[in-house]
Amino acid sequence: MRVIPLLLTAFVSLTNQAISQSKFAGKQPVLGVRSVQLLEQDGLKFKDLNRNGQLDKYEDWRLSAQERSRDLLTKMSLEQKVGFMLISTTRMKNDQSFGAAQSKEPITSDFNEEDLVASQNMFTRKPLPTPIMNAAGTTKAVTHYHLRHFILRANVSARTTAEWANKLQMLCESDGLGIPAIVASNPRNHITGAAAIGTSVGKTVFSAWPGELGLSAMRDLTLVREFADIARQEWAAVGLRKGYMYMADLATEPRWQRIEGTFGEDAQWTGQMMTEIVYGFQGKTLGPASVAVTTKHFPGGGAGLGGQDPHFEWGKKEVFPGGKFANNLIPFKAAIKAGTSAIMPYYSLPADTKYEPIAYAYNRAVIHDLLRTELGFTGIINSDTGPIEMMPWGAENLSIQERYKRTLEAGVNLYSGTADPANLLATVKSGMVDVKLIDDSVLRLLMEKFNLGLFENPYVDEDAAERLVGNAQFQARADLAHRKSIVLLRNEAQTLPLKPKTKVYFEAYAVKAGGAATAANSYTINDGKYPITFVATPDEADVIMIWLKPSAKSLFASDGSPIYLSLSKNSIDVAYINSLTAKKPTIVAINYSNPWVIDEIYQKDASSRIKGVLATFGTTPDALLDVVTGKFSPTGKMPFTTPLSEAAVQKQKEDVPGYEEGAGYALFNYKEGLTYKGGTTSLSASKP
Template sequence: MLHSESIRTCSDETQRHTTFSRRSVPVTSCLAAFLIALAFQATGQSTSAREQPTLGVRSVKLLEQDGLKFKDLNRNGQLDKYEDWRLSAQERSRDLLTKMSLEQKVGFMLISTTRLKNDQSFGTATAKEPITSDFNEEDLVASQNMFTRKPLPTPIMNAAGTTKAVTQFHLRHFILRANVSARTTAEWANKLQALCEGDGLGIPAIVASNPRNHITASAAIGTSVGKTVFSAWPGELGLSAMRDLKLVREFADIARQEWSAVGLRKGYMYMADLATEPRWQRIEGTFGEDAQWAGQMMTEIVYGFQGKTLGAGSVAVTTKHFPGGGSGEGGQDPHFDWGKKEVFPGGKFANNLIPFKAAIKAGTSSIMPYYSLPADTKFEPIAYAYNRAIIHDLLRTELGFTGIINSDTGPIEMMPWGAENLSIQERYKRTLEAGVNLYSGTADPANLLATVKSGTVDTKLIDDSVLRLLLEKFNLGLFENPYVDEAAAERLVGNAQFQARADLAHRKSIVLLRNETGLLPLKPQTKVYFDANAAKTGGSATAATSYTINDGKYPITFVATPDEADVVVLWLKPSAKSLFASDGSPIYLSLSKNAIDVAYVNALAAKKPTIVAINYSNPWVIDEIYRKEANTGIKGVLATFGTTSDALLDIVTGKFSPTGKMPFTTPSSEAAVQQQKEDVPGYEEGGGYALFNYNEGLTYKGGNKKLSVSKR
């Protein structure tokens, strides 16, 4: 991993000093910082135990001892062990633990949504003013499940007013859902850290987020933020399809720099779940169906975000959803009662563990259990957050995970599968004894505090959890400097150099599956009708007007109607019912059941040679428009996984030769989907199952002499 301060800014306007081991180097460009950081990475040098770190201070005084400076976080005028950055994170954590009250410890074990002023995350969108970097001081108390919108037996506090959360509830872990500018995020993060610095023991906050760097068809609160000001990369399946682990590591390191620049230091990501059940609505967030490859992807992701160890420039990774959530019965999701069972008809439970083992070996900071309960295994049929045999015996003891076990959002109040008959306090007790360290879903610590005070829970479990959480904060350097440079963040996030690398990834993520008669790449001067808006059921197709006039980027000629064209290029983007709109009805993968006007596609293909690109957020069944044995007008098939029109056109016109490989198998028919086993990867389903195979992908003759993206 690059040094934590490898790139302070991508502007030459101001010369800044970046501190490295034992010396200070003036850095005037991103490239200089990058090269210096690489040199230190290669030599393995690290900060001396006695080297003065940068101390970020807003309100507390600095203490001086032996010519060194320290923050007096608890304002007692003396240097406590937890304030002494020369000591180990373990020693500092144990000292701070002894100073925390029970109320502070319990508040420390909650992570909840936090909101900026006018931010309506999870609430009713009523604010007319823009979101700002000030605090939202309103509590958000919900009487319905924040995800499913189903009534709750007892209201819960999804989010607390910021000042109240910090000073009264003692919360120091937060989830940011808002999608705002880099400067706004950085300004807000600094205000939050200043509030924490001025309260009690001065314990800093850690702010987490779902992914923010991907083009996705299913952005939603709780899964992915979607398009943001951060560099925009292919979806997770697209990163996997690149088959380029080096570029995956580079992606993660670039994202790390962007996240840490705005004060986001923890990721609720990435999914180590396997895409073995093609109907599951969260496949888009996985790295595909092959366990070994997913494990290699997770290794690069963890190293890219965290480094080989957590440090001052790291973003802590939360790997999810243990022990794998990709084999839900019938493809249903455990956010719902009808999807709570995870089944293993193929006996492949152990296969799910392979990517998690890789993440653990790489040092992932946290692991998140899913809501599911195992339905046909040796394990008790109770949700994984309650399942001691899964969390303690398997994850902690057998797999040797020593980090934080972070519950998914709401297993106590909203999705307590298998524990529905337990009281709230009994649920907390059961999950604590199973091994949960950090609870997501509520901002109010009252029920957890009451559980601990009842005397039914061993307080050693509380201390163990708090110690693990403190260690993460100390290792991330948050006690020394949790603040960020707001102006530098604005310059760094989404900069042109970062996006250029993302643009390369987009092109490498596209898979060429069929090229009948060698129609691709399209010859110069070919007249092309390009419909990039996905022919939707119930509405007429609309041509991508920005491509009716060629501005010199491509050697082809765009036309306004199919009748004028030599070749039709259709980019189909099937879309299933959104995850949180699920009603338990059977899930189908045919195009006609997922918002594609099949008749329109077939009519065009009957008249003109047609190239079809399909955005595979699931392994869609495309036999309504293309079959192996049928001689249709479709002459080429490409697969995309969250990308841009420019990237697709670079492939179609031959400016970039396709190199991607399929991250999963696509079924040949709807019948094949309904007959497959939920836990078995498609490449093991037997003859007749696959239309396109796992790892399948063609290229053009000659390929890419140099994999790069031409400047525009």
Template sequence: MPYSLRANCQRRTVLAGLTTILLTTAISSVAQVQKQPVLGVRSAPLLTVGNAQFKDLNRNGRLDPYEDWRLPAAQRSRDLLSQMSVEQKVGFMLISTTRLKNDWSFEGPKNKEPISSDFNEEDLTASTNMFTRKPLPTPLMNAAGTTKAVTQFQLRHFILRANVSARITAEWANKLQALCESQPLGIPAIVASNPRNHITSSAAIGTSVGRTAFSAWPGELGLAAMRDLKLTREFADIARQEWAAVGLRKGYMYMADLATEPRWQRVDGTFGENAQWAAKMITEVVLGFQQTKLGPASVAMTTKHFPGGGAGKEGQDPHFDWGKTEVFPGGMFENNLIPFKAAIKAGTSAIMPYYSLPVGTQYEPIAYAYNRGVIHDLLRTKLGFQGIINSDTGPIEMMPWGAENLSIKERYKRTLEAGVNLYSGTADPANLLETVKSGMVDMKLVDDSVLRLLTEKFELGLFENPYVDEDAAERIVGNAEFRKRADVALRKSIVLLRNEAKTLPLRSGTKVYVESYQKQFGRPTPGPGDVLTPAGNYPVQFVKTPEEADVILLWIWPGSRSLFASDGSPLELSLSKNAVDVNYVNTLTAKKPTILAINYTNPWVIDEIYKEGSAATIKGVVATFGTTIDALLDIVTGKVKPTGKMPFTTPRSAEAVKAQMEDVPGYMEGAGYALFKYDEGLTY
């Protein structure tokens, strides 16, 4: 061998040896700092290396880098990626709804047997689009039997919609993780959910689970109305503990969208109309759920809906073809980005683009999931987001606005190139797999997506221990201390708007008639509501008829058209258009001095029952955003002083609603628009 070649070989040998020594030293050094994590195991063998133990997830009898908890998440992800087949990678890029046994919470047959923690092994398929009611180009599998999803489709991302006990959820999550552990490579699952900690009248599949076994807090608007960032962080931290206790480690939440279009049916999922305040709220929520860095105690957040979906034309929603257009007549596209910038700075793990196609901007009029200018150029490059881009449910088969003429494979290609990493809405990877295998897309896009998804799982500690303590779940979820803190928030969320002649707080001994008026949209709504005779310790006397009363407390929950009952007809905010019998209400309030409480999911127009400065008997107006009667009574009787502030502006009339601009917050609309102003709120 020539000397120069022999010398080069010797140098390479020496360098390789030094590299091995340095790597071994580095791992040893890290191991001295890191503590042995708890390893949750059901079937994988354990490996012992020195004084440390590891899970042999691929069962090859040796410690692979991805199994080594001492190594950085990025390094472990690259090693595991190198061991995954194309089929495993593609399945890993889907997130699908999954169900418990006998759970048909979103569609399908109803089984009278109780829901259990066992898997529902039936496939649920739909040949029509549940949003547009049009036939789909191909059958859409919204959900697959759990075992099939894991073992055949290679899915490891799931959405749980069921509203069941903490124990059943925890048991089911453990069974899912055990199934995943038994598979080649032993990759754990991650289970996501929509919000589960709020009192809301508009819970629906895909938006909010509603009230559950978890601690019950005000709706998102109510959290914003508290004007208490410290308590907001506490809410998120408490919810994090409850979610993690049952095995829910990913949140499809929260909405950084702005409530600039008052008719939008998702206003109640926002933190209001002010971008700066929404940014502060989303910061606290992300930090509360994720903590300052993703770790084994975190719940990863999916902030939505980039770049903001609150400016739909005339309030219509892009789940439907008649609402696919987002407009910016006020030129305030950039205003929508402010809360997302805050979420990125706080470290949100994922961001979800909406279905809308933008009009009146510099960007192509195509749905955001397809929009490379918005997703890659703006979100990735300009804003510097490095996390997961998670499509909303069904942009390929159901809501491909602006891409309707593309084939399914062409749609996958377009969205992959735009920057989507995780697809929601189908459990069957066949179409995406065909797209990838056909060579239509660069495999680097798939690998990049899988690396991001794997990194999240490693950082969450799921490879070490994806299991939960089922007994602890029952103790933690909805415990008395958590409920106590939620009760504080329920009271702080209430806003006092008018207090004529200082009628409030009600004086001791006042005879009060309490009526809760809650009707459903589309059904006959003759009065009355429900008469309440609360049992709490209050300084007033509750009576059963208005005639007996000194004061009437009327709490109206307008019954708006639900999001998924939309039909394209104009959206209205007047009470008579939202399941309120105005004649009945006016007859009732004319009988005695009245405290009018309105539960706001949208900025309702209440001029049919209340006109400021009139001679009506309404002496006080109170705004609620998802709370309890006990909390409301504590405010009106003075047990607790009101401190809340309005999270949005309410229009003075239906005409004002029609004249406003979709992307302009109410506080920036012209003079005469507002009845109740943003940030308005009285106290005693």
């Protein structure tokens, strides 16, 4: 064996062929190195990650991920193992995630070296009994705390993200055993009005697709797989190799403030969606071009009492008045069968089942017995952010170390919430838990990294990332998805598509919850794209078109008060809307981030000037206009049932899908959707 000079080698190309390869099959992989030497043996090259001048098993890419993981496990100290079991927010320079803005300087690809220690819950802003380190300075996190799992919240350019990711991997390569980092993120490819830390990054430089409900409304599993594959390419290009996504939760409780992130109310369909998502991001097996998926929130978080969310004490109970607990498991079974790399339990506690009423991360019967043993999940169990320090429902009377003990014994492998491993380390050193639980967790986490090829090449091509992310071909496919996601629900007298030369007053109406009313966002310039004419006032119009975007109080502004779905309770001036619809025949489009109740403006079977109703789920004005003018014939179907009235909302059962709620519940039914006779789907061009 000989040591050859340090090289900066070419980067792994992100190809569809590469994603299908989970092993290198004896063929020399591309090695990305910045500070370690390369070893040569039998004409092949290997990275000397621990700098000992010899080829260790964990450095030998010819061996299986399991064999390499077991070898590396024997070389790790207890401190390294415990640090390896934390995943925390990491920040770029001038990135103020979780903190008040301190700098007006732009975010750069350098490290944020400041620790962020909070005395209040990062989500609820309530005081904490014990301060928690939300984020550690990057160098300290890697070299002192031995962290190798990170969550990136920053929303910056592709090049900036890629540059930062390479710097992070350089730091990891230079430290200790040379274990690379894995960087996770929440969704970055969807149009949403509710972007927030922990749910969605919102509008980014990545290709912009419909919201998750919109992807579901397309009823096109092939295009869903293509979406996930495109997003995979963009994420991997900038160094994001793990997704805190997608939600397999069911939208059975219409008041829940996280329905926008689901695929709707039907368990079987959500399972099919999850299958395509996992295959698109990971491939049939986890490999060097995959992005690992973290399916959430086990065993389903969509049945919170009264629609409240368990980020808060008043939303901690998940209830099953319809006896539908097993229904929640169907999408997770599909994700497991497809090979999802990780599963995230929710904060909720089951209130009326055979299971102990303690949060799922603590619930051995749910995590170990059900998820591991009965469902056969062998991957990583990743806690949601903060079940130890912030949302320990059912375990409030336990000490921090007792909470770690309960969750370790339940089966948690990776903890999100703090960057400081001191309490977990103290728990292990105290002898409260069997160290085999630590080794089991670290082994699962190492295997994910080896399967992803990160030990061979964690680096990305910064120029290629800039070219690839958000490119025109990717966005063209997303544009098709936008049009396919729109649902036509009512079309009285065949008013749609609008006839050529129709004079249209088009207003997009959106007011943030609690915000002041804003000037109408009306469209007056056609630019020759459509055969209709936009006019400046309703009085000039032949047809009025209103795009309503109801806005509930944000999830993290929750105060425990009852949740309502009527438009007037969700930032819509009903009197103003009714004054418009009284003037002229009207088309109403509604952006459904929840199953809104629209009886204040539209009565089923009642005579009305509202001639057409459409549903959107996070889309663009151009997509909507293409549908209403007939450039694209609508094909979408509703991903959930919408209630007929507020009274129907209050009477429904939290765990029961709307299509099973019985007569008198629905205004628009699950899978309902019309199209135009002789319409066209002309944007369905060939795939790039």
